[in-house]
Every structure is written in C-alpha cells, then in structure tokens.
Amino acid sequence: MLDADIQLRLSRLNLDAAFTVASGEVLALLGPNGSGKSTTLRALVGLLPLAGGRVVLDGTVLEDPARKVKVPPEGRPISLMFQDYLLFPHLSAVENVAFGLRAKGTDKKTAREKALQTMARLGLDGLGEAKPGSMSGGQQQRVAMARALVTDPKLLLLDEPLAALDVSTKTDVRRLLREVLRRSEAANVLVTHDLLDAVALGDRMVVIEDGGIVQTGTPAEVTAQPRSRYVADLVGVNLLRGTAQGTVLELDDGGQLVLGQPATGPALAVVAPAAVSVSRQRPEGQAPNTWPGQIRAVDLMGDRVRVRMEGKPAITGEVPPAAVDELKLDSGGELWAHVDPAAITVYPP
C-alpha cells in the first residue's frame, strides 16, 4: 500500500499531490503535458528529492524531508518503467531483464532463469540474446516491462507505457498489460495522457493539472462527471460552470440554461455534443436553451461532424456529415444552438 504526499518545487512547476494506492490496485494518473505526472513518478522512485510531504510504502517511510529521511532509489522496492524504456544498449535483452536481480545480489544463473521466465510470460521467447537496438518498438516495450516486473517490486510505476507504440501494437500490448496488472500484487501507478488507457487499465483515476490534483474517482465516475476542461475534452463532452437557482443555471461565462431537474448552488453541467442541435434559422417556438453564436470550427470525427461555436455559452454540437453541405457550415457565419433541458447533467463541482 502506497501512501504518497508529493510536494516538489521545480523551475517549471510546483507540484502538490497526495494519493494512496492499495496493493493490487492500479491507479491511473492522467493529465496534460507538463502537469507533473512523470515528475510524480520520478519523485516516488527517489530520483527527485521532495520539498515537503512524505512517501510511505507498506509501512516503511521511504522519504520524509521534515525528518531528514530519504531512502535512495537503489534502496526502494520500486520499479519504474520509463517512457523511453531506457534499455541498456550494450546488454542483451536477458541481461537487461536480469539487471535488477543481479544488482540486488542474485547469482547470475538464477537471475538469468527468472529473467527468461518473465520474458516468456510476456511473449519474448527466443529474444534473450538480442540487443535492444535490433528489436522492434513493441518488443523493446515488453523487455522494459519484464525488466520492471522481474524484481517483484512492491510498487510498480509505469510512465506512459503505450505512448511510443503504433495503434495496432498498442491494442495488443494494452491487453497484455491488463493481464500483467491484474495478476500484480504490487501497488501500481500508471501515468498516461490517453483516457482509453486509464479507463481500460485503471481501477481508480487521478487527474493532475498544473501540479495539482483536480479530480479523483473511478474511471466511470470521472468520465461521467468531469470536473475540468481537460477531462471534458478527453471524454468529448461539453462542460460548463455556473450557479444553479432552481431550474435555472446561471453560467459563469455568460448566458443561462434551463435545467430538467432543479438544483442549488455552484454546479457543473455536462452536455453531450450529440444532444446539441444546430440550425441556421432560429428554431420555431419558444423552446428554452436556444441561443445564437458564430461558427468557430468544424471538425470531422469519423462518421460525425462536430461544430464548435462561440456564444453565451460557447458550445460544441454534432451533426451528420450531410448537414455540412445543407447548412453550408464551411462558410462560417451564425448558427443557432438548442439543448433539451433533460439532456443536461448537473452535479456539484
């Protein structure tokens, strides 16, 4: 079980993040570039000293600046799988994998056997003597994984493990990683910028932005009720902030929406783009939640078209591809948006 309170003062960033991870659990750390996710991992493994806070793993204090305790990286039962793998280019694959074991004193023969076993488990049979330079990206990734796993760490850290892989390899490796993590008895922290990884592999999620945690929860909770623009964008929904008074939501950025259910106080509102209909003319009738805005962008997303528009509030709607011609969306101009009150999900921030 990992109990971490990470406080770092760096040139680009001040990081302040506290979280726990149970043994056998996978915590996904999600966030945009520069938010501090990889830095968190480096701090956990001991390569960056804490400015404040504490790191406790299975009851042992690994770092506590206030009490001047700092166990060096080589003394921590933690494995970090680096984003760029950092395989030793001058050693063969099996020597790479066996490195951690031999560094801790295991004899060469035993270490080699264990390494080969782990490699076989990850589908790397026969690649033992190959050097990293002669392997494909997917193979290198699995060697890096094997190297991190073979030492039976109490805490396994994975830094964007799938980022460097192409789409097809990614799917296969993601499946493999799921297997590996499911059977892992260690606490696991997975850093990613890909929501799919977090959802597929994580038991819980933590969203980090600008050096701070903005949201935690299960992947389902977080995606259903994003609490930051970043997650909302990842999930692909509209996120609006405002204050609710009964069935009226006064939006922070201007404008108001009529809600299906009453609510009170500060609130976040989520609207799926598919629930936003757009038209060139003002819709007939007095339907609520109808407002105009200038077209800002038109994005083709597979078999759907997303239309981003300015307005009070700015909103993204969705139309079938045929509508691009019909509505002459290419030429910009003004559009009218409409949202059914029932399609707005509201929750406290």
Place this chain on the structure above:
Amino acid sequence: MREKRLERPRFGTSRSATVGGGSGRRRAGFLAVAGAGAVALALAACSSSGTTSSSGGSSSSAKLSGTLVVFAATSLTDAFDKIGAEFHQANPGVTVKFNYNGSSSLATSINQGAPADVFASAAPANMKTVTDAGNAADTPKTFASNQGEIMVEKGNPDHITSVSQLANPAVKVVVCAPEVPCGAVATAIFKNADVTVKPVSQETNVGGVVTKVTLGEADAGIVYVTDVKANASKATGVPIPANENDTTEYPIAEIKGAPNANAATAFISFVLGSQGQQVLASFGFMPPG
C-alpha cells in the same frame, strides 16, 4: 635609387608622377620593366646573383643588399648580434639574420641543404663536417678562440674551487653533449684534470647549460669564459687553471652556393677585421690562437 624609365608606363596612372612621387613612380617603373618582356626579366635576375669583385675593406664600391643568413654557434650569440648591428650600420642595404645553435646541429642542417650564407663554428671538428661534405666555398679561417670555465650559481654557494670537486656525486654537473664543441671541451678538461665526472645532463648547446645553472637546477656546468662574462649578473665563474683547461678555435667560412655570396664575403672580412675583432674581445673571446 632612381630607376630609368624604359618606356612610358602602361599600367600606372599619370598622376603617380606628382603625388607621393617615389613609390608610385617606382611601381610604375617596375611594371614597365615587367612589361618589357621575359628576356629583360631574366637578364635582371641573372645580374643580381653574379659575382662582383669583393674588396677586403669594410666598405665596398658596389653597395651590398639583401638578406644575409649566418649560422653561428650559441656561444657567439651576444658578440655576433653586436657585430651584425655594426655590419648593418656599415652596409644599410643588408639585413643580417642569425641562427644560433649547437655547432653540430648547424653543421648537419647545412649539409642537408639549409640556405645559410656563412657558418661560424665553435670548433674545427664541426666545420670539418661541412668542408668534408664539400659545402664550404673556400678554406675556413679562424677568427677567435675560447676557453672553458666552470659556471656555478651566483655567489658560489657550494664553494666550488676546482674541477676535481665536480667528481663529487653530490654535485649536479651539466655539460654539453659530446658532439657539441663545449661538450668536447668539457671532456678534454676532465681528462686533463684526471677526474671522472658523471654529469646529470648533456645539453644540445651551451645555452642549455647556462639555463640549468642560472635556474638553480644544476650546481655547476662547463661553459665558455664568454658565457660566464655574459651572465655575470646571474651566475659566478670558477676559472680553470691553464694546465687543465681546453681551448677551442672558432672557424668561419662562406657556404658554397650561398644565396648572398657578396654579403657573405664582406661579413667574414668584417669579423676578421679590426672592428669585428674588437667586438669579440669585448665579449671575452681570445684572438685566434
């Protein structure tokens, strides 16, 4: 020197005749000569290296010019620098350049074709290397002689008074390498004094010995009396009695095929003449024995 215009200048501008007259006209005149044709050039080139009658006196009717390259033994450095300056005063057209080094090294260079006009050696043996190889223009003449002396640190802190003391292993003695004249002198001195001296270093020229002693690295060194005199402020000399000492004769010769034979002859005459001899004596050299 005014140049005769062979024809109207073709490349110069007419205003060169009035402004900054000299160089402009000389350039135009030179260009005119060049333009006159290859034959004229060849004739001009030939005439500069032809032999003119050499007069024995210090002033000649034909003006000497060009560069004179003199290879001289290290021990001659100060004396020849002065002689060179006086020679230049008497012959302003000549620039004298000296190459000072151990005589053996200089002889080797000359035999390998170094472009020297004059060679002044600190011993006949090294001059013989040059004449044996057929590289002397005529018979070398002796112009000075020198004697050995022990050089010690200023004030003679180790109280060295005789050559035999140099045999003491505790005394660090530096000499020239055997093939260098001052090295041969040292060997002869030790033989005459009937002592076995183990030097700590054999320098390639006498300047190296002087350096080692004046810097305090060596306790004593065998140099020439002229070196002791030249370094009076930095070191002390211990004279060697005549029966132990060795004298070396300094021959001088013009090199065969010297690029500036005229100046070479004049320089040698100067060295052998009264002016040169006076300078040498002032630096402690003895007349040719």
Place this chain on the structure above:
Amino acid sequence: MDQEKQPFNPLLAGLAALAALFFVFPMIGLVTGAPWGRMTSVITSKSSLDALGLSIAASLASTVIALLFGFPLAWLLARTSFRGKGVVRGLTTLPMVLPPVVGGIALLLAYGRRGIIGEPLDKATGITLPFTLAGVIVAESFVAMPFFVITVESGLRSMNRRLEDAARSLGARRWTVFRRVTLPLIWPSLAAGTVLTWARALGEFGATITFAGNLPGVTQTMPLAIYISQSSGRMDEAIALSLVLVVVSLVVMIFRRRLAGGD
C-alpha cells in the same frame, strides 16, 4: 544497418587522396632511407635499447598517471558545476596548445629544484625531479594528460545519463551503476583517450629535454636520442630509431581500434 552507398565524388576523392599521400610519403621516406644492412646493430646498441626502454617505461607510467588523476578530473568537469570550472578546464588543457618547451620551462619554475613546489620538496625530502626518470614522467604526464581529460570528458558528456537513473531505479548501488552501465558506455572514449595519451607521451621531446635534461640511460628517451643523432649528423642511427618508434606507435594505434571496437 544498410546504408546507401556514397556516390563517387571525384573532387572529394582527389582531395582525400592528397591528404593520405601527404602522410604516406614521409613514411615511405623513412623506410627507403633506413640503413637496412646495419639495422640490427643500430637498434640493439646499448644507447638505442636504453632509449627504447626509457621511452616505454616513462610513457606507460605517464599513461597510468593520466588514468588515475585524469579520470576524476574529467568526471568533475563533466558531471559537476562549480565556480571557476571554465578556468580549471582551460588550465588543465593548456598544455595541449602550449609549445612543449614552454611547458618544460613552466615545469622547472614549479617543480625544479628552486621551484615553487620543488624547493620545499627538496628541503623536506631531498627529492628533486629534474635529471631523473621521475622528471621525464612528470614532463610527459604534463603534456599528455590533457588529451585524456578532454577525450574522456567528452565521452562522459555524450552518454545518456538517464541510463544511470534507470540502473539506480532497478536497485543498483552507485559502484554497480558505474561498473555495469557508465563504464561500458564510455569505454570507446576511455580507450581512445588512453591511446592518445600514451602516444603523446611517447613522442614528447621539448618539455622532457627542458625539464628532465638529456642523459643516455637515465633520461634520454627515444625522441631525444633521435634528435641527438640527427643533430650530430648520424642520420643512419636517427632514421633507424625513428622507424622503431613508428612501428611501435603503429602497432598500438591499430590495436586501439580493435580495443575500442572500431571498424
């Protein structure tokens, strides 16, 4: 990795050929000018063997010194930052650009009998460096060590230091990281630096003759012996000894490529 063959560029080839010939002709000259008939007797004469022995002993000792002291210095320059680092680097690599004789004079003023360090050393222990083999080693180390420092520092800088992080994160203590990761990764520059240093020490002349002097059997290394022979007109001896030096150096140069894993 297969690479596209370079198209033939006559200008490039021509200039390269000239450059190569520039170095080849002097070697040819040495070989043709050598006194092949007398080679054995010249090379095995006492003075020649003395000079060769001194050269090898002194150059090897200087190389070891460069390794022992030069490596920490290179490490310091590559891995740490401190005030005046630029000055330190400048001073420790100065001998590379100084004429060796200047180095010799400076050494005398520092470590000679009346030198800043040499005088107290003499007074305290009676040890003086000039005119001894130790003096030769000092002179050679002075001019050769900078080559080692520069080469190794460059190697340390260009390696991926994050690999050391990876090793530490896998549980390796600092010495293990150095032994199994750092050292193998900088091995090529280490080997190159060592050979460069050794070669420079072997060929050193100006600083040696100025600081240590010239005495057959004590301080007369090969370059000094060759110079003395040459300047006394004993060209046969000079050429013969030169060839020996060339052969010894060539052997090590070739060996070095294989050692560093070059092609």
